[in-house]
Amino acid sequence: MLDRVHRDHQVGTATVYRMATPQHTCPYGIKAIHLLKSAGYRVEDVHLKSREETDRFKEEHGVATTPQVFIGGNRIGGHDDLRRFLGKKVVDPKATSYRPVAVLFALTALMAAAASYAVTGDAFTVRAAEWFIAFLMVALAMLKLQNVEGFATMFLNYDLLAKRWVPYSYIYPYAEALAGVLMVAGALSWLSVPVALFIGTVGAVSVVKAVYVDRRELKCACVGGSSNVPLGFLSLTENLMMIAMAVWMAAMSLGLFGDYAF
Template sequence: MLERTDPALLEKKAVLYRMVMPGHTCPYGLKAKDLLRREGYKVEDHHLTTREETDAFKAKHGVSTTPQVFVSGYRVGGHDDLRRFLGKSVADPKATTYRPVIVLFTLTALMALAASYAVLGNPFTLRAAEWFIAFSMVVLAMLKLQNVESFATMFLNYDLLAKRWVPYSYIYPYAEGLAGVLMVAGVANWLSVPVALFIGTIGAVSVFKAVYIDRRELKCACVGGSSNVPLGLISLTENLMMIAMAIWMALASTGLAPGHAM
């Protein structure tokens, strides 16, 4: 196998074969070309412009996919193989990750701060904290509703109520989104508070039982049914946030929440 330290590689020249057809340009081919150039390689870029030309290329080189990268006559392979060759990491689509929820909560926090600044002239207010939770509920509901069937299937693995009444797995994201929207507006607390308190409590108990009592290793449906986020702290936090928000809004309705401004 050719190593990057071999003298033949010092020229840093690469030959790239990729699909560039009238109705399709291979995105991985574009990624491979960009990566090579950023790494200082001079790229000899060959376009495969028809299906017949692509199939003939694959048959000739005994490969099943394009693009294909060659360095000093050695076939490196496709985009992922190129990343490995260059010493870069390759994402595992099946690996568990917290990145989606970290990005989500970061953006909803920034949205809340921005809204607070726009409305109240100060980003750091109690209303910003309320909006952060409410915005998070709405965005989480939106992610679930992108594919409600997939969400419901994953949700049924651990939610105690959904296991007993399957329609609840379809109702849940709509209820979460509705409660979140009402809490953003600060209206209809008589509806948003009990809804958030109910689904949050059932959810928290379900997650706690599945993860910390039954010790099950499951994927969390909190950011949709296709996520690789492990069930546990994140989903528990989502539900506890809803419970806390419901209690806070209930106190606000009775005037017992200090510093609350509707």
């Protein structure tokens, strides 16, 4: 059987059975076809045109899902099985990853540089650094606010204030968004500075205690309640940046850096 699969792998023929109805088109079926064609296969694309036809197919072949890929009459499996067959990486949706935060940091930095260039003609300015932190705060708050309940539940695992006063876990993303928006505008520093300083300080202390003192392995709520980002260095960095921004703005308001205005 394996020899036959290997021969057809060399010949390049495959059959994909996928659900395709007016109400639903299987995205993994389309991805499987793309993988096969990219690998040089000739693909027979068989549509399962109703839920009943799909259920009959799954019962006949003893499978729980579609699409199903066959090579040489032998079942390879679904989309993930096909990726393994082709020697490609299969991402574990439950695996921890810093990628969401790293991407967010990179994109907000680029946005800040772009905004600075549009205003001053120079991408690398003090204003760009200020906007980077402010944009980052707004973006992080937006991700949290997509599912406030999920964020609050995860946040309660480690935030010291939220553990003592649960409503703080719901207030936090709104406070972060407010401070970030005001910092982008450079307005109402008397409000944005204390808000950012407070939530940043409580957050930093909470992360240090949970990760570096108690040695707990937790997921960070910083990019929302469904995050697989580990609680640790990047989470602490977010809070320290908020503190630094608040201190900087306070110094600007007090005129400690001459004529420069935020």
